[in-house]
Amino acid sequence: MRAFVFPGQGSQKVGMGAELAAASAAAREVFGEVDEALSQHMSTLMREGPEDELLKTANGQPAIMANAMATLRVLERDFGVRLAEHGACVAGHSLGEYTALCAVGAFGLADTARLLRLRGQAMQEAVPIGEGAMAALLGADMDKAAALAAAAAQGEVCEVANDNDPSQVVISGHRSAIERAVELAKEHGIKRALLLPVSAPFHCSLMAPAADVMAQALETTPPGTLTLPVYANVTAARVTDPEEERELLIKQVTGQVRWRESVAQMHADGAEEFVELGAKVLAPMIGRTVKEAASRSLVTMADLEAFAKEIV
Incomplete structure (x- = not known):
């Protein structure tokens, strides 16, 4: 059993996605759709910076998602590895839970980008900078x-x-x-x-105003049917019901990211391999949590090609 996992805040860096975009039309389509959804040249910011703009949470959150989704699209379209066929479940760290939901069809790509832009803005505005x-x-x-x-x-x-x-x-x-x-x-x-x-104290009770904003946003843009179960941050448990997941996404803003427990639970439920898409942040954590399981990160075209050759 294989789990696909998606990184969170802090994994963004200038140059992210550039190699994928240069090599694959599938990646370029993702970046183009995110640019259009946000009415912003996010792909240019990701590729060229400036770094201080990319690090802003309102930019970083959709950028990290876009990069991970581009990685997934390249894996699926260019190398024939489909998530629904080769994975048993998904999970994501903080904002990565939205990416995971996009990956299993619960949110469209444009909606995910807009939700994460709003989430980033709301989190930043919840507490004055410096406090x-x-x-x-x-x-x-x-x-x-x-x-x-x-x-x-x-x-x-x-x-x-x-x-x-x-x-x-x-x-x-x-x-x-x-x-x-x-x-x-x-x-x-x-x-x-x-x-x-x-730039803000994420995942604590000070984020309550941002949770209210996301509650309204998720009322009008709720998650739909999941093609694979997601393991939710705040419960570290398997979720298949879209309405339950909507409530958990609201709680996630102020709630604890129970990543260690999520990984342990996925492993207990049968996951023997964990595959991180778009960064190399979660795989080392997973290796320290369930040492007997395999974990790897897919970031470059070479990573994707090698992975595809192993499993297709």
């Missing part, structure tokens, strides 16, 4: 991270945002609380804590 922060805790498990967050909060928001793998947890909240957590980390037995270069 929120996130930090990665390396060498931390969930118990240590939760204890640290509780100690650092001191009446402010300091919450676990991402449970990425057995050795990496991310916290999110008010900047002063997150900075206290960084200072207190070693006292809590955590090897290292570092502030992340993000």
